[in-house]
Amino acid sequence: MATQNIVIVNTGCANISSVKFAVERLGNQVTVSDDLAIIQQADKVFLPGVGSANAAMASIEKKQLISCIQGLTQPVLGICLGMQLMVEKSEESLSDNTPCLGLIPGQVKRMQVGDLRLPHMGWNTVTPVADAPLFKGIDNQSYFYFVHSFAVAISEFTMASCQYGMDFSAALHKDNFFGVQFHPERSSDAGAHLLKNFIDL
Amino acid sequence: MLARRIIPCLDVKDGKVVKGVKFRNHEIIGDIVPLAQQYAEQGADELVFYDITASSDQRVVDKSWVTRIAQVIDIPFCVAGGIKTIEEAGKILEMGADKISVNSPALADPELITRLHDTFGQQCVVVGIDSFYNEETGKYQVHQYTGDETRTQVTAWQTADWVKEVQQRGAGEIVLNCMNQDGVRKGYDIAQLSAIRKSCSVPLIASGGAGESVHFKDVFEQADVDGALAASVFHKGIIPIPVLKAYLRTQNIAIRD
Numbered sequence: 001m002a003t004q005n006i007v008i009v010n011t012g013c014a015n016i017s018s019v020k021f022a023v024e025r026l027g028n029q030v031t032v033s034d035d036l037a038i039i040q041q042a043d044k045v046f047l048p049g050v051g052s053a054n055a056a057m058a059s060i061e062k063k064q065l066i067s068c069i070q071g072l073t074q075p076v077l078g079i080c081l082g083m084q085l086m087v088e089k090s091e092e093s094l095s096d097n098t099p100c101l102g103l104i105p106g107q108v109k110r111m112q113v114g115d116l117r118l119p120h121m122g123w124n125t126v127t128p129v130a131d132a133p134l135f136k137g138i139d140n141q142s143y144f145y146f147v148h149s150f151a152v153a154i155s156e157f158t159m160a161s162c163q164y165g166m167d168f169s170a171a172l173h174k175d176n177f178f179g180v181q182f183h184p185e186r187s188s189d190a191g192a193h194l195l196k197n198f199i200d201l
Numbered sequence: 202m203l204a205r206r207i208i209p210c211l212d213v214k215d216g217k218v219v220k221g222v223k224f225r226n227h228e229i230i231g232d233i234v235p236l237a238q239q240y241a242e243q244g245a246d247e248l249v250f251y252d253i254t255a256s257s258d259q260r261v262v263d264k265s266w267v268t269r270i271a272q273v274i275d276i277p278f279c280v281a282g283g284i285k286t287i288e289e290a291g292k293i294l295e296m297g298a299d300k301i302s303v304n305s306p307a308l309a310d311p312e313l314i315t316r317l318h319d320t321f322g323q324q325c326v327v328v329g330i331d332s333f334y335n336e337e338t339g340k341y342q343v344h345q346y347t348g349d350e351t352r353t354q355v356t357a358w359q360t361a362d363w364v365k366e367v368q369q370r371g372a373g374e375i376v377l378n379c380m381n382q383d384g385v386r387k388g389y390d391i392a393q394l395s396a397i398r399k400s401c402s403v404p405l406i407a408s409g410g411a412g413e414s415v416h417f418k419d420v421f422e423q424a425d426v427d428g429a430l431a432a433s434v435f436h437k438g439i440i441p442i443p444v445l446k447a448y449l450r451t452q453n454i455a456i457r458d
Binding site for chain 2: 017024119
């Protein structure tokens, strides 16, 4: 494949470097940008994020990127909080729900895990649905690295599920929008394989 | 199923990995990047880099090695040692670290934990606690500045109370270093870790005392910790990580392939 134009949206969050390095390890050049034109012209777009939904949405709004991201037609991959921003709203804010980008139907809710610890932190096994494009060639029950306390329930848009006190969406997919709750950039070989699958879409 | 984590800890001084006995006589054991890479390839689930020079002297410490690690490592890693401000933490996270760990500076200024939580989110805030069992009083007490024996002091905090405090302030994970066991390689402090586990609703990492594979099995089974951290047994090749992980799997402990 010819050299791709890969752009990481500069959401102002902290894990941008690790996503950038992971894409570079696969032999790709990558641009980090919050410039509308650069994002729109990309072949593939990454939407990273860690921290809180409110802060990230506030940052995206301040950079006037909401309608830009909503209008993208090329493949977009949201990672961790980036995935959570793709659904309709998040209850992470204590006072009220934070409206998100509304790219994929669903809501972000605090995980109900009984006596288990939160955050859900560490390596957990993931079960993809049949023929999930991002999981092509990745063994069922492969381990990926998770760090989160909020999650999106299982729905028709779930591309992979995970179990931690409850079943939740480990990955989402609707049209050109993809999201993963885990950190592929920190998930060893399986994570690198998933990133390659996305870049090769 | 969520796997239990095996976490090698590397002591870093001037960008090199060092080892020393009780923080003295440091001997360079190698360059940081190839060693980190080697552990990742062997199946370490996470790495902790502890900058041992940082807390005990006042100079500005060069952390450019964080970027060099982030470029090559595809597992999560945490940077510990001497992080006293939001700016320092932000810089390290921007360089590509996944978590930052605070210990003595959090004791000096507990509000630091709150600020780190509010700025970067709970997921990247680790609090390290050096806990010493005082046989005379029968109490577990938190110690401060353990990296420098001339400054080490007992704080007013009992360990269980400090564990509660740091959780209320937004710690996302706690590393409990049991000082009585540290460097002795006779096993983790199961009694203390089990007691702390009861009041710890965030992930708890055991540190101090690993000497053989069965110690890892015991601490996972008996103290229900989420991860086990160790240094010398890995650095000296006493327990190769693939051998440890294979053994733990035969003991029906959830371990990443």
